[in-house]
Amino acid sequence: MANKQPFVSIIVPVFNAEKTLPVCLGALESQTYSAIELIFVNDCSQDNSLTLIEEFCSDVSHRIRVQVYSHVMNKGVAAARNTGLNLVTGDFIYYVDADDRLEPDAISVMVDTALATKADIVGCNWFLSFVGGERKMKQPYFADPWDAISKILAGTMRWNLWLFLVKRTLYEDYAIRFIDGMNMGEDLLIMVRLFSVAQHVAYVDRGLYHYEKSNEESLTRLYSAQHMEQVTFHVDEVERSLKTSRFAGRVGKLIDLLKFHIKLPFLISDKNSSYRTWLSWFPEINTTSWSKRELPARLRLLRWAALNKQFWILKFHYYLLTRVIYGVIYK
16 A cells, blocks of 8 residues: 655745735646645735635635635734644645745655655755846755754855745644744744754755745845844844754854854945944954855955945945846846
8 A cells, every 4th residue: 555645734924915926826736746735824915815815725625725814914924924833734844935936846856855865854946036037046965954054054055944845743843933023034043943953854956946036126135123133033042042952062153154144235235324234233243253164255355344444345346246246147
């Protein structure tokens, strides 16, 4: 008798996404893996999002397990994901944003990898989609949970939730949940916590997720003061969590390196006010010494320019990056 396919619960938070939902829903419907349940959490959308979801569910409910839950007031993406986690019935959990899409065999590939390697977490590569095309983006290989955590902290690996398929038992056995109302940096904390309790992990060297970069999204979009407070909270929680984990003795200067990379976008700017914000956010790490391996020459130069208020260097770098390099890539 054939083994039963593990179920995958895909959580999709939705807020005013009527323009992008059709593509997202089409990709979900096209998944080649059949044992999935789709959990849509409508976070009090004011547009036509809920109608689109309900029509979609009506069309596919005969062959795909679906659930729709609507918040009576807008609570934010962290609360929406918690709502989804409280509704899941699957063996694995995955997240999809309402403005993105999956490769047709994305879930199948990740589940097959998880089963073959007995992995608690499976990571993959992705595509950065923008007007006029898209670019393949590669995650680094990670051999074990600490390897993944160390690369996240070092800024060489992304921590977005949609890059990882995760066993539901990690969430349940270790009471891992998002913090309602804290919607910036939440995926960093969750993925670090998940990796810190995982036993086996696996990596798929293939792009399976298409992240949509909208026209309105600046290449150097910066955080508001409220967002910075939330990110600071999550970084502090990452540090606290790791220092009470089995990896406590390995953390070292990696938290400082995480803080450096989180505030780095303030140096990728042409505004003096951004440079001053960089100086004031996580100031305790401004003069931390790092090896060439930890910080490449370009980033060491940017840090030196900011600390010595040689802002013309930062502005020249910004011009080269946005007008020349990004101007060609995203044309």
